[in-house]
Amino acid sequence: MLLSIENLHVRYGGITALSGVSIDVPEGETVLLVGANGAGKSSTINAVIGLVPVAGGRIVFDGADLGAVPCERRARLGIGYSPEGRRVFASLSVTDNVLSGAFGLGRVKQKEALDWLCSVFPLLVDRAKQPAGQLSGGQQQIVALARAMASFPRLLLMDEPFLGLAPVWIKQISDAILHLRARGTTVLMTEQMARPALKLATRGYVMRGGEVRRSGTVEEIRDLALADEYL
Ligand SMILES: Nc1ncnc2c1ncn2[C@@H]1O[C@H](COP(=O)(O)OP(=O)(O)OP(=O)(O)O)[C@@H](O)[C@H]1O
Ligand SMILES: [Mg+2]
Helix, strand or coil, rough: CCCEECCCCCCCEEEEEEEEEEEEEECCCCCEEEECCCCCHHHHHHHHHHCCCEEEEEEEECCCHHCCCCCHHHHCEEEEEECCCCCCCCCHHHHHHHCCCCCCCCHHHHHHHHHHHHHHHHHHCCCCCCHHHCHHHHHHHHHHHHHHHHCCCCCEEEECCCCCCCCHHHHHHHHHHHHHHHHCCCCEEEEHHHHHHHHCCCCEEEEECEEEEEEEHHHHHHHHHHHHCCC
């Protein structure tokens, strides 16, 4: 198992966000967390990258307990992260935003990453020199995702990558995820828009009220995931 989340509890002050969530992400698979607003999807992802404290349970990545690993070192272990919403370095150019995700890779790998991402996302070529803060919300989302993909991470965490995007961009992102998967990247993603995400995922977890309600192959969770989409 590349990532095991075992009996995870997360609290924000007096609010319980996750109570006993267990999720397995096998190497090479694309695992989808679905569920309505407030289900606990972001809290799960953010606990893995280390942005929210764990109140109970443990998270094991590639055999190592992440509890002792600070947030910034988790990226160096090979965990890529694209947060919910659009997070770009507003004053940096589009190219520099993408390259910032490949920091520490060496020049040859950086160029390979940039060339590949430019071929998947034409926007990165058209707007290469423009400050990312000047792009539309959807365009910034593409830049943020490209940045998370630029390190060719072993595990890619994506929180609502499709949110608010036009179908043409959902297609570009889906193609990029499939390409990364072919290169060996494992994916854990959340999505309220279950339909396009179910096309990519191999396994899924339906969350509600801070707990896992159902898990299994995409076929096994499809009906419940689609029912939840309209909650
Ligand atoms: N910073 C915070 N402070 C207090 N409560 C929070 C905070 N972040 C999340 N919560 C609460 O924790 C619970 C789980 O929220 P979370 O953001 O993980 O859900 P989600 O499934 O990602 O929802 P969404 O689909 O809206 O993004 C919710 O009840 C939410 O109100
Ligand atoms: Mg969320």
